[in-house]
Amino acid sequence: MDSEAAFDNYVMFRLDKDSPSGRGGGVILYIHESLSAVACHEINNSNDFNSSVWCLIELERNEKLLVGPCYRSPNSTDQNNRKLLEQLEQSAKVVNATHLLLICDYNFSEINWKQGKIESGGDTDEAQKFFDTTQDIYLVQHVIKPTRNRGTQKSSMLDLVFSRDEHMVNQIENLAPLGSSDHDGLFWEYETKSNFKEVDNETKSYNYPKGDYVKIKSHFKNVNWEEEFKDKTCNEAWNIFKEEYETTIQEHVPLKKKKSKKPPWLKSGVKRSIRKKYNMYQRYRKTQQYKDYEAYRKQSNITKKKVRRAQVDYEKKIMRDFKKKPKAFYSYVRGNRKLRQGSPNWRMTRVILQRLTKKRLMF
Structure with a gap:
């Protein structure tokens, strides 16, 4: 369910990928609610590349930033590779998208981005096609240090950040991997002017002990849940209940200031x-x-x-x-x-x- 991956104050865009191993997969993108972001259906609904999700962020002067996290498996099929190239070309043609930020792990270790050439080893044909496509649509690759490091194995630059302007992305920093991953985390700044929305930064939570539970109980008793959930999927039914629940809580439970908490065992x-x-x-x-x-x-x-x-x-x-x-x-x-x-x-x-x-x- 979307609700299980949600974070407070962030809008989530996600695409789950079916995996033969049953371990899941896919991509997920979080945009802070102070930014106006919507899904880019022009790409999301028209391309079958199996692991990407795109959104548009409003900037000043009616400009828009197209953002897309993508992942290509090392075992990607020829058809999926072709869909990838088509998607890249399509990203350059999105209506009203004046800026582009592409965050990806395409597993093309054969590409030497510093020297702009393809090195021997691996699937050099697909790597060459990918590299040529990025050049044809004038993308600038900003990562300069290897992002996968594992013991005596050769370090490789797999995680990439693209934009259309070399001056828009700066100060990329390689961070330590999360958990058991052998891929670096990446931190960078993207310089642009956005239409920020006013957001209340004071964290608050509901004061449930002071809620009016008589009215809450009465409200839920009067809802025809059988009719509400009729012909709905599990996720749709949950979203209906969640919306009804949140609306009721907002009406009948007061707010209180919330203290930020760290895990009690984190000494x-x-x-x-x-x-x-x-x-x-x-x-x-x-x-x-x-x-x-x-x-x-x-x-x-x-x-x-x-x-x-x-x-x-x-x-x-x-x-x-x-x-x-x-x-x-x-x-x-x-x-x-x-x-x-x-x-x-x-x-x-x-x-x-x-x-x-x-x-x-x-x-």
Whole structure:
């Protein structure tokens, strides 16, 4: 469901990809609500390339920025490769799109972007076609450092950022990978003038204990859910219920200021370990020495264990203190049951309750 991947204050654009392995896949793009963004149906609905999603962001003077995150699998078929090239050409022809920002992992390690040539190895024919197409539509590639680094393997530049103007994108920074990934994170600035919408930056939440539940109950009782959900898909039915729920809550539950929260188990020792992991990765990026890569991987594993141990230890603690501090227990479970927006994460809830109830709670 869309609601399971949503974040507060961001508009989400996504495309899920069917995978034979059952592991899913696809692309997702988040645009802050202060920017006016809409889906670009001109591309999304007219091309069958299997992993991309496009949107248009309003700029000043009636200009628009076309943004598209895309992914091409190394096992991409000839037909999908052809669709990719067609989509690139189509992106250059979108009506009213005065600017373009393309973020992609096309898995063309054969392309040497610094020298503008195709090197031996891999699928050089498809790489040449892709490179020629980017030149034909006047795209500028901005990433200059390898984005995939793994031990003694040759580093490669797979993750790319394109625009139409070499001065629009600057200060691209390679960040440490997320989780177990061997691809760098990328951070950059895109210089343009946007029509920002006024957004209330003060984070607030609903004060549920002071809600008028008599009126809420009466409202939901009078809704003909059977008629509302008739002939609807699961996602459509959820969106109908969500809209009805949010409207009712807005009417009958007051707001209160919300304090930003970090995970209760995220203590200083864990944060130091995370910072050390990032610093060791930056050292490896500079030296490209295998010993520094091994040190980074070792620290990455240590950090994972510390995070898991800190979480488990905290859960054991709130379980031991349940009779004295039951609120801490229920608050932790609720915080993990619900995502920032949307439906309950029942799988996570089940895992937490299994952890917390391995030992019998004595009442």
